[in-house]
Amino acid sequence: MAQFRLPGADRTYPDPHGGGGGAAGRSRRIRRSGKAPLRVMAGAIAVILALVLLVAFSSHLLLSRHGEIRSRLHDENVGRKQGSSVGLKGAIPRVLRFGKGSGKVGWDSRQWDKDDRRRDRDYAEEDQKFPGDGGRKSENETVGSRPSHSADHGLYNEGGRAELDSYRDEYEVSLKKGGKLWEDDVVGKGNAHDDYGYGYGFGGEGKSGGDAVTDELKKDSSVISGKGGGGGGDSKTEKKLASRRKPRHHKFSGSSCKIKFFNSTAQLVEPLESKKFSRFSLQYKEVEDRPNDLENWEPRFAGHQSPQEREESYYARDQKINCGFVRGPKGSPSTGFDMAEDDVRYMSRCHIAVSSCIFGKSDSLRTPYNKVVTRLSRKNVCFIMFMDEITLQTLLSEGQKMDGSGFIGLWKIVVVKNLPSTDMRRVGKIPKFLTHRLFPSARYSIWLDSKLRLQSDPLLILEYFLWRKGYEYAISNHYDRHCVWEEVMQNKKLNKFNHTLIDQQFEFYQADGLKRFDPSDPNKLLPSYVPEGSFIVRAHTPMSNLFSCLWFNEVDHFTSRGQLSFAYTYLKLRRMNPTKPFYLNMFKDCARRSVVKLFRHRAEDKGNIPKQLMR
Structure with missing residues (x-):
C-alpha cells in the first residue's frame, strides 16, 4: 500500500528504539535539500526562456504589423493617386473651359441654382461649445447631434482629395525618425513658421488639398489640353483600389487657433491713421445721364x-x-x-x-x-x-x-x-x-x-x-x-x-x-x-x-x-x-x-x- 509522507515527516526526531533513526533522518534530509536548488534553477531557466520567447514573438508581431501598415499606406497612396487621375479624367475632361458639357452634371446648366446649400452643405460649428457658453445648447443644436464637417458630406471637400496623402507621407517620415506620430508633431503643435495653413506650410512639405489637385492637373497633359475624356484603366483594378480607400475626413474643419487678445479694452487706444497707407481722393459716381443713342436704357x-x-x-x-x-x-x-x-x-x-x-x-x-x-x-x-x-x-x-x-x-x-x-x-x-x-x-x-x-x-x-x-x-x-x-x-x-x-x-x-x-x-x-x-x-x-x-x-x-x-x-x-x-x-x-x-x-x-x- 502506498504511503504518503505527512508534512514534517523529514524532520529529525530521536528514535524511541535507539535504532539510529535520527542519523538516517538527517541523511534523508540532506539528500532532499540538495535537490531543491536544482529545481529552483530549472524553474528560473524555464521562466527566462518563456520571457525570451514572448519578447521574440511580440517583436515579430510588431515588425510584421509595421510592415503591413507601411505596405497598406503605400498601396492606398498609389491607389488614391491613380483613382484621382482616373476620376478627374472621367469627370472633368477640360480645365480651361470648365463645364460646357463636362462634369458630373453632364450638361451646361442654364437654370439658376436657387440654393446651392442643398448640394454644398457647409461644415457647421453650432454643435461645438464656445468657452463662454456655460454648457448651454446653441440655437440649432439638438440632443444627440454631432458636428457637421465638410468631409462628412463628400462633395464639398472633394478638392482636398490629396491632403491626407501628404499627412501619411509625413507619418512615414516620422516613423523613420523614431516612431513619433505625425498627429503629435504636426497637428498637436502646429508649424511655428506656418502663418496661413493648418499645421502645414505653403511651399513646405505638406500641401493643401487644392495645391495637390492642381499638381495632379498639371501632370495630366490630357486634362490640361482638353483631350481625352475616357475613364482609362482596368475596371477591376479601379474597383480594387476603390475598395481599399477609406473615408476621408477634413482634419481641420472644426479647429480654431488661440488668439492672443488683450485682456481688456480699457487700455486700447485707437491709432492715428498710418502715414504708410496710400493717400488719394476717391469719389463715387452718384448720378448718370441717359445716353441719347440707347432707347431701352434703364438706370x-x-x-x-x-x-x-x-x-x-x-x-x-x-x-x-x-x-x-x-x-x-x-x-x-x-x-x-x-x-x-x-x-x-x-x-x-x-x-x-x-x-x-x-x-x-x-x-x-x-x-x-x-x-x-x-x-x-x-x-x-x-x-x-x-x-x-x-x-x-x-x-x-x-x-x-x-x-x-x-x-x-x-x-x-x-x-x-x-x-x-x-x-x-x-x-x-x-x-x-x-x-x-x-x-x-x-x-x-x-x-x-x-x-x-x-x-x-x-x-x-x-x-x-x-x-x-x-x-x-x-x-x-x-x-x-x-x-x-x-x-x-x-x-x-x-x-x-x-x-x-x-x-x-x-x-x-x-x-x-x-x-x-x-x-x-x-x-x-x-x-x-x-x-x-x-x-x-x-x-x-x-x-x-x-x-x-x-x-x-x-x-x-x-x-x-x-x-x-x-x-x-x-x-x-x-x-x-x-x-x-x-x-x-x-x-x-x-x-x-x-x-x-x-x-x-x-x-x-x-x-x-x-x-x-x-x-
Whole structure:
C-alpha cells in the first residue's frame, strides 16, 4: 500500500528504539535539500526562456504589423493617386473651359441654382461649445447631434482629395525618425513658421488639398489640353483600389487657433491713421445721364461702366468711380436698396460698424454673444442688421421682439426696400462689399455673414487683425481650397452658377494675366487665391475702399461668386499700382473660427432667376 509522507515527516526526531533513526533522518534530509536548488534553477531557466520567447514573438508581431501598415499606406497612396487621375479624367475632361458639357452634371446648366446649400452643405460649428457658453445648447443644436464637417458630406471637400496623402507621407517620415506620430508633431503643435495653413506650410512639405489637385492637373497633359475624356484603366483594378480607400475626413474643419487678445479694452487706444497707407481722393459716381443713342436704357444700382472706365478704375489715384448707389437722371425710378431716412442718419454717425444682413428669410437672427461685448464697445460700436420686409415679418412671427428704437438685442434693424435684384446672394454683396458707402463717417467696420455669430469683442478684433501690425484690410483664406482653378471646378461641379457665365469670367481673367496659385513661389503676393469671405475686418482707407469697390464691380459684372474674383481683383490692383502698397492681412481660417461661430442656414433660399441671366 502506498504511503504518503505527512508534512514534517523529514524532520529529525530521536528514535524511541535507539535504532539510529535520527542519523538516517538527517541523511534523508540532506539528500532532499540538495535537490531543491536544482529545481529552483530549472524553474528560473524555464521562466527566462518563456520571457525570451514572448519578447521574440511580440517583436515579430510588431515588425510584421509595421510592415503591413507601411505596405497598406503605400498601396492606398498609389491607389488614391491613380483613382484621382482616373476620376478627374472621367469627370472633368477640360480645365480651361470648365463645364460646357463636362462634369458630373453632364450638361451646361442654364437654370439658376436657387440654393446651392442643398448640394454644398457647409461644415457647421453650432454643435461645438464656445468657452463662454456655460454648457448651454446653441440655437440649432439638438440632443444627440454631432458636428457637421465638410468631409462628412463628400462633395464639398472633394478638392482636398490629396491632403491626407501628404499627412501619411509625413507619418512615414516620422516613423523613420523614431516612431513619433505625425498627429503629435504636426497637428498637436502646429508649424511655428506656418502663418496661413493648418499645421502645414505653403511651399513646405505638406500641401493643401487644392495645391495637390492642381499638381495632379498639371501632370495630366490630357486634362490640361482638353483631350481625352475616357475613364482609362482596368475596371477591376479601379474597383480594387476603390475598395481599399477609406473615408476621408477634413482634419481641420472644426479647429480654431488661440488668439492672443488683450485682456481688456480699457487700455486700447485707437491709432492715428498710418502715414504708410496710400493717400488719394476717391469719389463715387452718384448720378448718370441717359445716353441719347440707347432707347431701352434703364438706370442700374451699379451704374453702366464701360470697359475703359473699368480699366482706369484700378488706378489708385484721385478719381470718381462707379461703386454702387448710382441713380438715374431726374425723374427716373429708384435703382434700389432704399432705406428709411432715420436709419440713414443713424448709420452716418457711426464711427465703428459691425454689420450683417439677412435677405429672403434664409437665416435666423444671431445676436452677438453678450458676455464678450464690453461696455466700451456697446457705447462706441454700431451693430447693424440689414434685412428685407419679409425677413423681418418672419422673425417677428417667430417671437423676436423689436423695441421702439428698432433694436432686437444689440442689432439695430435696418429694413431695405426695393431690392436691386431678385437674387438674394447678389443683393447681399451690397452691404458686404460697400460698407464704406453705407457708413460714410465710419473709420472701421467688421462684416459677418448671417450664418455667423460674433463671439469676441469688436474692439479687440480691430486691435488684433488691423492695429497690431498696421493692416487696412483683413480676410481669412479658405479652409480647404487655395487656387482659383480648383474653386472654379467646384462651382461647376456643384452647379452653383450658370456654367457659361463662369466660363466667360474665368477665360477673361486668364486672358488678363491670372495664373495658377503656386504655393512654392517665394514672391507670391497672396497666401491663397481663395478667401473664406464670411468675416471681413477693414479700415476705411482710400486703398481699402478702392479694393471694395473694384471687387463689388467684378461681382456685379460677372457672377455673384465673390471667391472667383477676389484674387484677380487684388492682383490686378497691385500690378497697376506697384508704388502704392495695399496692406492686406489674409489670415488663416482657424483664426476666424476663434472669433465667430458658424451655424447652418435654416431654410432654402427662394430667390428667382436674376434678370441679368434671363436674356
